[in-house]
Amino acid sequence: MLHIIDSLDSASSISGTFAGLPEGAVLQAGGDFFRVSCAGGTGNDVTLTVEYTTSASLDASGNLVIADVDGVDDALTIVKNGNNLEITDPGKTLTTSIPGATGHGTSTLTIPLASIGGTEVVFDAGDGDDRLTVDLSGGDLERTLTYNGGSQTTGDALSLVGGTFASSDYTASNANDGSVTVGSSVINYTGLE
Numbered sequence: 393m394l395h396i397i398d399s400l401d402s403a404s405s406i407s408g409t410f411a412g413l414p415e416g417a418v419l420q421a422g423g424d425f426f427r428v429s430c431a432g433g434t435g436n437d438v439t440l441t442v443e444y445t446t447s448a449s450l451d452a453s454g455n456l457v458i459a460d461v462d463g464v465d466d467a468l469t470i471v472k473n474g475n476n477l478e479i480t481d482p483g484k485t486l487t488t489s490i491p492g493a494t495g496h497g498t499s500t501l502t503i504p505l506a507s508i509g510g511t512e513v514v515f516d517a518g519d520g521d522d523r524l525t526v527d528l529s530g531g532d533l534e535r536t537l538t539y540n541g542g543s544q545t546t547g548d549a550l551s552l553v554g555g556t557f558a559s560s561d562y563t564a565s566n567a568n569d570g571s572v573t574v575g576s577s578v579i580n581y582t583g584l585e
Contacts, residue, residue, distance in 0.1 A: 446481055448488040448501050454509025456490075456535070460518035465547070467523050468515065470537070471554075472530035476502045477513065505534055515539045517583075521547025529554030532577050541568070541583030548584045 413419055413428050419440075426440035445462045458479055460466055469480045479486065480500045488501050495501040513535045515524055524539050541548030557575035564570040569582045 445484040446479075446486045448479060448486065448490060448493065448503060450490060450508065451510070451514075453512075455512040455514055456503065456508045456510070457514045457516065459516040460520065460522065460542075463519035465520040465522060466517060467525075468517075469525040469527055470513065470515075470533065471527035472505075472533050473502070474530075475505050477505060477508070477533065478502050508535065511536055513537045517542045517548060519543075523549045523551065525551045525553060526577075526579060527554045528552065528557070528574060528577060531555065532575055536578045536580065539579065539581040539584075541581065541585070543583060546585050550579070550581050550584055552579070 415428065415430050417428050419426050419428060429439045429441065445460070445464065446466060446468070447459050447461050449457050449459070451457050456477070458468065458470075466481050466484065469478075471478050471480075478500060482499055484499055485497060486495065486499060486501045488496050488503070490503055490507050492504040492507045493501055513533065515538070517524070517540060519542055522541060526533070526537060539550055541550075552572065552574060555574070559573075559575065561573040562570065563572075568584050571578060571580045573579075
């Protein structure tokens with residue numbers, strides 16, 4: 393979302409800094425993060441663009457999709473907490489408009505399981521060296537989890553922590569793709585290094 397906060401009607405341009413921040417800097421206000429541009433809008437306006445690093449949405453099948461939107465490194469964690477899934481990425485700003493979800497504009501989203509009509513939770517990590525921690529201390533996630541690490545060649549990782557399970561199974565398709573079943577939780581992954 394773009395906000396023009398100083399618009400020049402003439403051909404002159406704005407240069408230098410805004411509130412002491414250089415072109416491209418990020419500032420935080422009211423729980424949101426904004427990128428500053430002195431060349432925004434028509435090219436001579438001061439603009440603030442809302443910056444979210446990760447979005448949570450539902451696809452056409454009702455699956456929960458967590459997607460990287462800025463291409464930088466993420467350190468995501470998912471854990472079941474009662475009747476909710478909590479998604480955390482410390483120091484990042486997450487966004488969602490899923491009904492019943494809370495935490496929009498913070499580093500932690502809480503999404504009711506009842507809001508997820510599909511059978512999957514999909515993490516599309518995109519670019520960057522990303523790490524997903526699946527915390528099973530709250531029990532089975534109640535959905536198949538798919539982690540797509542992205543196409544870069546170094547740095548993506550998957551960690552499983554917490555919980556006690558009677559069985560587990562690991563199947564590697566190749567050095568970067570495979571699946572893990574822990575109890576009744578199925579975790580598929582692609583593009584890990």
